[in-house]
Amino acid sequence: MKIKSLFKNKDTIFLNTNLESKDDVLKFFAKELFLKKYGADEEKIYKLFKERENQSSTGFGNNIAMPHFGDETMNESTLLFARVNDIDWNSIDNQPVKYIFGIAFSKNDRENSHIEVISKLAKFIDKEEFKKELSTVNSSEEFLSLIQKFEEETQEQISVSSNNNKEYDIVAVTACPTGIAHTYLAEQKLIEQAKAMNLTIKVETQGAEGIKNSLSIEEIKNAKGVIIAIDREIEKGKFAHNDNIVEISTQKAIHKPEEQIKKILENKGQKIKVAKKLGDQNSDQDELSFAGFGKKMHRSLLNGISYMLPFIVFGGIILALGFIIDLITGSLSGKDINSAEFLSNFGFNNSIAKLFFEIGKIGLGLAVPVLAAYISFAIVGRQGLLPGFVVGSIASGGVKGTYGFLLDSITNSGVQKPGDFLGTGSGFVGAILGAFYVGAMVIVFSKYVFGNLPKTFNGIKNILFIPLLGTIAIALSFWLVNIVLIYINLGLVLLLQLMQNKPYLAWLLGVVLGSMMAVDLGGPINKAAYIFGTLTIVNGNSSVSMAAVMIAGMVPPLGISLSMIMHKKLWTKEEIEAGKISNIIFGLSFISEGAIPYTSKNPKVLIPSNIVGGAVAGMISALLGVNIVAPHGGIFVVFLAKSNLFVNNAVSIGMGILFWFIALFIGALASALMIWILNKYPINFKTKKRKNV
Known part of the structure; x- marks a missing residue:
């Protein structure tokens, strides 16, 4: 979809507007879309613009804003442009906005094209030469000619970066958490800088619309180096056989692209190790090491948390619903909900409430094992799942029955309900530390304990030796650590019990x-x-x-x-x-x-x-x-x-x-x-x- 074609009748281009605030702009855009029959409901259009801004500012930085929405109230999709005097838009760089591109799509185009349009705009709207010319255009015709010029230049750059030679000086991949702005801005900055340095480059984007311009294994192997500009964890298996890899954030790619490319040319990158062999998508043959282990820890933690949070949300809310159902049914049945008898069995007085309560407990009970398993998975791949789940279960009190020999000392401490301490475990922190331990131990078992086995043993090593022997060794050692954490908790509870009285x-x-x-x-x-x-x-x-x-x-x-x-x-x-x-x-x-x-x-x-x-x-x-x-x-x-x-x-x-x-x-x-x-x-x-x- 061409950017120029969305300024259909040249009647949504406003080069001399007297607007003083973000709200003024959004109201103005809504009014114009309604009066010119692009949209059916002025009030709803304004509300949609506002709802998008309330989610997060559309100020992309560098004096640019792109408010946008897609809805059935639009009769046809269109773009708007307004050149304004400095307006506070709460942009990501805290700078005022001067140039505003409004995107108003029909529901169908919202589903199919809005990411494409945003990504195309992102590729050239913050170029200094574009903004310089944009500040001087005096008519709609000049504005559209400028758009066409830079859109064609951008397409040429993409064509250059997508040639079929299978050989590039540099290849790169970009990915940000939301998969929209920074993913494509990083891509464009790297392409621009490579062109300025007479280098060929191909950039794979992993954005909201999926993987685009995908890099092949051959292209990666033949390149002088790889730039991995990411703010979230991605699959890196196909990069394993390039020895010159620079891993950075998208911000560095956007603001310092020349510095990153020079690192590649000066061979300052390094080889990365991943869980799978390059090009072997069906193999679990380990290729693990401690290189970059510290850097992996933070991203793997966020990976585990993202998998865990749905269990916490589900379990907590369903648990609360169980209490509410018990309370409502108790009141309707004439029970005294303030009585000691009712409160001592709160959550279990009604069979439906009890069912909700038990389902909620299942959700919460799975949260810690899931956290540990997916942290270790992010570090070492599928080999980390089994020991990760086991360690997480120990951390959440899953083997409390094996700590019976601690009961006498806990009872003698004077704590209330001493048996409950056997289920305390070590919680989320124990799961996190345990998952890092799992990652380290899987590397040890894979590379050092079983690393010298003949290649014919690789299958049984990954299916039997590491899952069985590795997991039991990790579980037993972590079980011992959990004893220390139980007594730490005991001391804290005794102190609290003293103050309670x-x-x-x-x-x-x-x-x-x-x-x-x-x-x-x-x-x-x-x-x-x-x-x-x-x-x-x-x-x-x-x-x-x-x-x-x-x-x-x-x-x-x-x-x-x-x-x-x-x-x-x-x-x-x-x-x-x-x-x-x-x-x-x-x-x-x-x-x-x-x-x-x-x-x-x-x-x-x-x-x-x-x-x-x-x-x-x-x-x-x-x-x-x-x-x-x-x-x-x-x-x-x-x-x-x-x-x-x-x-x-x-x-x-x-x-x-x-x-x-x-x-x-x-x-x-x-x-x-x-x-x-x-x-x-x-x-x-x-x-x-x-x-x-």
């Missing part, structure tokens, strides 16, 4: 529990606080500790989301797009793990901010006497909250709910403000200062 220390208990819930987001410290909270309600009694635990656990994702709303400049476009809304859902559902991807990306800012937010929320909750009987559910069980500052039951419930939200909001606000403070006044660890969270 001292009313005048309620505020301190709230601070401690809140900090513990926020510090490692599902790890052993968080788990110790949560186990303690659940132990305080085992007899069907509401607990201040349980309320503090739940409220503080809701704060980290809410604090991040609030920061994205209050301080947009601290976050990248991709982070806001992925996290602003989802973290509200995670937080309100008591799924603190939603904050893990952001915390792992910038722990120096997010860990202190999470702790401060959790501590403040826990302290306020405990000071206001908020208590609850439900062990999970977040906002879905908030109506069970009470405040022990009031004697009257109705008043106690009403104020308990109000205090709950007050503690939650102030905690999230404290977290968001701490994120801003630590970005504005970073703690100096003698490392390069980051611009964004």
Whole structure:
């Protein structure tokens, strides 16, 4: 689809507009589309533009914005252009917008062509020579001639980069998390720079529309080197036999393409090791090493988290629904839902509620094993799945029956319900550390233990030796580590139990529990606080500790989301797009793990901010006497909250709910403000200062 053809009647080109804000532009575009009969509903068009901007800014940087949508309200697809005086568009580079390309597609074209149009525009709209000429055009004809000129030049570059010679000086692959803007901007910058240096290049893009311009194994082998410009993990097996590979972010490809190409020409790249042999897509023959292991750890962590989060979301919400069903059916059947008998069996008084509760437990129970398995899978491929699942199951308490010999010492410690500690495990942190351990051990077994076997043994090595002997060795050693973590949790719970029995220390208990819930987001410290909270309600009694635990656990994702709303400049476009809304859902559902991807990306800012937010929320909750009987559910069980500052039951419930939200909001606000403070006044660890969270 040609860009020029979408400016159909030259009547959507506005070179001298007096618009002062983003909202003015969107209203103006909506009005013009309606008046010129491209769209059927002016108000809906404006709303669609706004909804897209609320997801994340369409300011691409370099003074360019591309607001866009696709909907059946459009009679036909069209483009709009407006040249304006500096407008704040909350762009990714925080610079004002001067040139705005509006994209309004019909529903059919939205499904088939909008990514193509955006990617084509992205290839030339931020070129300095394009913007220079764009600033001087005086008519629609001149504007369209300029568009045609640069579109043809871009197509020529693509043709050059897609020749059939099977030999290129350089090959590259680009991929960003959303698969739209940065993927194609990186592609274009690399092509431009290669052309300026009289080099041939072919760039494979792995974007929202799939893999385009795919590189063949022959092309990769014949190139002088490979540039892998990615912000997410991709399959790298076909690059394994090139010895000169430079792996960077898309930002470096966009802003410093010459530097990356020179690295290739100076042979400063390196060989990468992957789980599969180059060109053998059906083989599990390992080609593993510790080269680049540290770099893999971070990306593999994000890979595991992406697979785990659906289990957390599903399990937490279904669990909460079980409580709600039990409460509703109990009320309708005339039961006293405040009685000790009902509360002691809360979630299990009704068979349907019990079914929901058990299904929710399955979802939550699978989260930790899935996390460990897919972290190890990202590091070493399919050989990591089996030991990853086993280690994750141990971390989540799957073998608690084998720790019976610890029961006497745990009982003698004086902790309540000592048997429950055998199921504590080591949680998410244990799964993460265990997965890294799995990755390392699979490499050891593959390369060093069984590495010298004859090639005829490769099949049985990958099917039997490593899965059987490797997994049992990894499982047994991790089982021993879990003993240490159980006793660490025991010490923490004993400390909390001491404060639980001292009313005048309620505020301190709230601070401690809140900090513990926020510090490692599902790890052993968080788990110790949560186990303690659940132990305080085992007899069907509401607990201040349980309320503090739940409220503080809701704060980290809410604090991040609030920061994205209050301080947009601290976050990248991709982070806001992925996290602003989802973290509200995670937080309100008591799924603190939603904050893990952001915390792992910038722990120096997010860990202190999470702790401060959790501590403040826990302290306020405990000071206001908020208590609850439900062990999970977040906002879905908030109506069970009470405040022990009031004697009257109705008043106690009403104020308990109000205090709950007050503690939650102030905690999230404290977290968001701490994120801003630590970005504005970073703690100096003698490392390069980051611009964004």
